[in-house]
Amino acid sequence: MLFFNFSLQLFAVPEGKSGPQVIEMLTKRAIALGAVLSGSFIVDCETYSSTASLGAPRSVHLLHNSETPASVFALLEAASGNKTVALVADNLFDLLMLKLSNFYTAKKQTKIESRGPRFEAGDFLVKLGSVTMGPAFKGILVEVEYQACSLPAACWDLIREFMQGFLGGCVPSTPPPYIQVCSFFLLPSRFGDMLGTIDGINQYLEQFNAFRKTTGIR
Amino acid sequence: MANQNPFSAIELFTSALRSNIIPNQEYLLQGSVIDSSAEVLHNRLRGLCDAAETGPETFHDHEMCFSLKASNPGGTPQQQQPFLLRVRRALDHPEYPWQLRYLGQPELGDKNQPTVLRSCIDIACTPNVVEFLSELGCRIEFEYVLKGYLFRKGRMKVTMSKIFRMGQAKSPDSLESVTGSYLVELSLLAPSGQDAVADEIKVFAEQLRPLVHLEKIDYRRLQQPFT
Numbered sequence: 349m350l351f352f353n354f355s356l357q358l359f360a361v362p363e364g365k366s367g368p369q370v371i372e373m374l375t376k377r378a379i380a381l382g383a384v385l386s387g388s389f390i391v392d393c394e395t396y397s398s399t400a401s402l403g404a405p406r407s408v409h410l411l412h413n414s415e416t417p418a419s420v421f422a423l424l425e426a427a428s429g430n431k432t433v434a435l436v437a438d439n440l441f442d443l444l445m446l447k448l449s450n451f452y453t454a455k456k457q458t459k460i461e462s463r464g465p466r467f468e469a470g471d472f473l474v475k476l477g478s479v480t481m482g483p484a485f486k487g488i489l490v491e492v493e494y495q496a497c498s499l500p501a502a503c504w505d506l507i508r509e510f511m512q513g514f515l516g517g518c519v520p521s522t523p524p525p526y527i528q529v530c531s532f533f534l535l536p537s538r539f540g541d542m543l544g545t546i547d548g549i550n551q552y553l554e555q556f557n558a559f560r561k562t563t564g565i566r
Numbered sequence: 567m568a569n570q571n572p573f574s575a576i577e578l579f580t581s582a583l584r585s586n587i588i589p590n591q592e593y594l595l596q597g598s599v600i601d602s603s604a605e606v607l608h609n610r611l612r613g614l615c616d617a618a619e620t621g622p623e624t625f626h627d628h629e630m631c632f633s634l635k636a637s638n639p640g641g642t643p644q645q646q647q648p649f650l651l652r653v654r655r656a657l658d659h660p661e662y663p664w665q666l667r668y669l670g671q672p673e674l675g676d677k678n679q680p681t682v683l684r685s686c687i688d689i690a691c692t693p694n695v696v697e698f699l700s701e702l703g704c705r706i707e708f709e710y711v712l713k714g715y716l717f718r719k720g721r722m723k724v725t726m727s728k729i730f731r732m733g734q735a736k737s738p739d740s741l742e743s744v745t746g747s748y749l750v751e752l753s754l755l756a757p758s759g760q761d762a763v764a765d766e767i768k769v770f771a772e773q774l775r776p777l778v779h780l781e782k783i784d785y786r787r788l789q790q791p792f793t
Contacts, residue, residue: 390572401636401645402703412575420575426701435698437666437691442579443588444668444687450644451634451703461574 355507356551359488359515361565367478367485371464374476374490377514383469389414391477391549392461393556396445396452403427408452410445411549421549434546457482460556462489471496472510479559486559487566490515493548589755592686593764594672595771595780598747604726607750607777608715611724614773615717622715625727626658629712630696632704651704653695657711663690674782680768682782686755711741714748721763722770725751750778 361370379385391413398406404427411421420441424433435441445452462477475491492511497503511519559566573581582588599607612618633648652667670685714727726748730741752771754763771780 388572390574392574392576394576398703399645401638401642402634403637406701406703408702414572414575417572417575422698424698424701427703431701433694433698433701435691435695437695438689439575439579440588440590440687440689441666441691442575443583443590444666444689447668447687448634448649450642451636451649463572463574 354491354493354548354551355511356548356555357490357492357511357515357519358555358566359490359518361488367488370488371476371478374488374514375465375467378467378469378474378476381469381510381514383467383472383474385465386468387466388464389466389475389477390461390463391552392459392463393553394459395455396448397455398452399450402451408445409553410442411552412439413545413549413552416545419545421546423549423553434550436546458560460486460559462552462556469510479556481559485565486562489552489555491548586757586759589757590685590687591756591758591760592669592684593681593754593756593767594684595681595752595767596783597750597778597780598745599726599750599778600747603777604748607748607774608726610774610777611715611717611726614770615719615724617718622717624658624714625656625716625725626713627654627711628657628709628732629654630709631707632699633707634702634704637703650707651699653699655693664693664695665689666691666695672785674784679782680764683764685758688755710744712749713741719770720766721756722752722754722767725749725753727751750780752780 359370359374361367365373375385391411393409393411396408396410398404406427407425409423409425411423413419413421418439420437420439422435422437422441422445424435425431426433458481460479460481462479464476464478467474467476471494473491473493473495477489477491479486479489490511492507494503494507494510508519508521608622612621615622630653632651632653634651635648636645639646650669652669654665654667656662666689668685668687672682672684673679674682709732711730711732712727713730714725717724717726728748729744731744733741752767752774754767756763774780
């Protein structure tokens with residue numbers, strides 16, 4: 349599964365509209381573009397923090413994606429603060445995290461997820477996610493993936509045009525930062541597809557962290 | 567292809583835990599056989615185990631043991647206890663995923679319990695697991711190389727392996743064997759509560775006598791200084 353051509357876009361909820369209303373509106377627009385509903389999806393994230401006894405504080409973000417149901421993504425923010433180590437593991441990693449509870453504990457009330465319908469439109473995959481933290485609705489994240497090409501720089505314009513087609517003006521015309529740095533991912537590597545998947549997960553984590561810092565709806 | 571209605575990973579995990587289908591208990595017997603007798607045991611195992619005609623799988627693994635413990639003395643007693651994690655990689659198959667393993671305290675039980683029982687979590691992962699554990703706060707305690715054979719008999723696993731010291735050069739040529747014998751382990755991984763399998767293991771171990779005596783090894787007794 350390659351996620352190289354993956355873009356995660358925040359869709360600002362218009363005033364006076366509820367989350368389900370926005371999802372319904374975007375669903376209609378996506379269907380008008382020829383997208384076909386194909387199930388639903390969920391990406392979730394739980395954050396564990398180190399206890400004081402370990403010294404310098406560290407956090408482990410544990411993410412799951414229904415697109416890769418047998419994997420757990422553990423993103424560790426190092427004590428130095430300027431490094432993140434991204435481990436991809438079998439789903440029994442969840443069980444190990446429970447065993448580590450003497451050293452790493454889940455932060456209360458910070459479990460966050462994006463879930464909603466999933467569409468296919470030719471080579472595009474579209475996911476309309478309602479983001480909730482605990483019981484609270486936080487906003488809408490739209491994921492678009494172009495599956496036919498693995499050169500992000502070569503097809504950003506295509507993704508942008510497709511996204512603007514149903515999201516409108518909120519899509520920036522300049523590529524997101526990850527596309528500019530992704531030449532790293534294009535190096536021949538045995539773990540290339542792992543890095544690709546991690547790249548998508550990183551974008552979710554960035555957005556989730558921004559949601560956590562915001563009170564109310566973004 | 568996504569499910570029509572995907573459950574969240576946590577829901578699936580909780581339900582797997584509740585219905586007790588996660589194989590996280592290891593039933594274990596251990597023993598050793600001197601190098602000069604290894605071939606006899608090898609032939610016996612080959613005859614008794616599955617896939618007798620193709621022979622056993624071979625393995626050549628590097629194992630590192632990491633510990634996580636409180637860095638300041640203020641922690642709870644549980645935090646003062648080191649938490650051990652093992653990382654294994656196949657030296658002969660660098661393309662294989664690396665393995666992260668948690669092993670709980672071995673329970674010996676009374677003399678009616680046929681095998682050692684310990685909780686065990688095996689997790690395949692990406693090769694950056696060593697960097698991940700270091701940043702998590704773990705310290706490497708020891709490492710070694712294991713080379714040997716893996717036999718299967720139904721759900722049971724029998725390994726016969728030699729342990730080598732990790733040379734300073736960390737190259738395969740600098741391997742120095744620790745003892746003049748093979749470590750023999752008979753194990754089975756099952757969800758908790760399936761104690762009947764322990765008897766199955768015991769019966770199989772009896773069939774290997776007198777070539778090798780597989781027993782419940784009490785590590786605490788081994789760790790006591792000789793008097």
